[in-house]
Amino acid sequence: MSAIPLDYETLRLIWWALLGILLIGFAIMGGMDLGIGALLPFVAKTDEERRVLLNLSGPTWEGNQVWLVLGGGAIFAAWPAIYAASFSGFYIAMIAILLALILRPVGFKFRGKVDNPTWRGIWDWALFVGGFVPSLVFGVAVGNLFLGVPFRLDDTLRVSYEGNFFGLLTPFALVTGLVSLAMLITQGATIIAARTNGVVADRARRYGKWAAAATLGLFVVGGVISLFWLNGYEVTSLQNVLGPSNPLNKTVVLAQGAWRTNYTTMPWSILAPTLAVIGSVIAYLALDLRAKVLGIVGSSLSIVGIIATAGLSLFPFLMPSSVDPAASFTVWDASSSQMTLFIMLCATIIFLPIILAYTAWVYRVMRGTVTTTSLNRNPNAY
Secondary structure: OOOOOOOHHHHHHHHHHHHHHHHHHHHHHHHHHHHHHHHHHHHOOOHHHHHHHHHHHOOOHHHHHHHHHHHHHHHHHHOHHHHHHHHHHOHHHHHHHHHHHHHHHHHHHHHHHOOOHHHHHHHHHHHHHHHHHHHHHHHHHHHHHHHOEOEEEOOOOOEEEOOOHHHHOOHHHHHHHHHHHHHHHHHHHHHHHHHOOHHHHHHHHHHHHHHHHHHHHHHHHHHHHHHHOOEEEEEOOOOOOOOOOOOOOOOEEEEEOHHHHHHHHOHHHHHHHHHHHHHHHHHHHHHHHOOHHHHHHHHHHHHHHHHHHHHHHHOOEEEOEOOOHHHOEEOOOOOOOHHHHHHHHHHHHHHHHHHHHHHHHHHHHOOOOOOHHHHHHOOOOO
16 A cells, blocks of 8 residues: 555646646746846836836845745646656747846846946836736747647657747737737736836826736637637546656647637636636726736736636646657656655645745735835835
């Protein structure tokens, strides 16, 4: 009898859910910073206004990256096959994201070193790239999961990728990329509107309403395309949910409407897209009515709904293969061992509450409105 109190199937489901939670955590927390960066040149026109925005995300952005690190670590340890295949297939896209993210700490640190408009303008646009590019590319990657990634597995389960970077930029993937971009811009705009005042807050509300409307419209368009137009993937053989991970021990076919299957077998799944729609509407109305906290809540609910919709629509697939569907990775055949998943779960139960408590404390300390007056009183301000 196994000494592990949870069976393999349950552990795989738990880690599938935890992966979604970590991605949602990054989209909500890190999305604030990415959205603020993408809005920086448009919401803030003067140097003082831009300093206000920098000091909204500057003190907390490093802590928010913990969610990205946790998500990447979870994929590496819990789903190593996904990690290997994604870094092979999305290599250039990953490099683009990393280079863009590197611009953020450099921009925060270097911008104020020289009191020169040209110098500071260069770093302002660098911070814009650091927010815009990851927001778009993350969504493009998700779109390619629905389309299938062009990879194969040999008899020893080694991955070979047959695509290229430009092959990722299909119309549908660009739609999902724009959903991600609009979603995170909305998140950033609600934070700016809630924690600044004057013309900066007014501009953030205007751009935020446009972004919330775009999020809703693009999400509906992308949903209709994926559910009723795209061919989805369907496992046609019985998978051993308790057996060792081997993606080649199954058969998979392309079938029109396959991405709708979970909404008939699991009717409660409809709650995810419903939440996405309601959250976007709440964010729009809250920005229009100047309801600060409600705007953040609405935008965050929209993020939860959109990411949950993607995960539930794809389930049990994690990364389908467009060139060899049988090699597609699913929840049941791409995970680490049962013992590894259990040990990681124990560590998560211990450390995730600590991270949540610390994050809550930091945001409580950093609460309040950021103004040019408050910056002048703080010698450590950016």
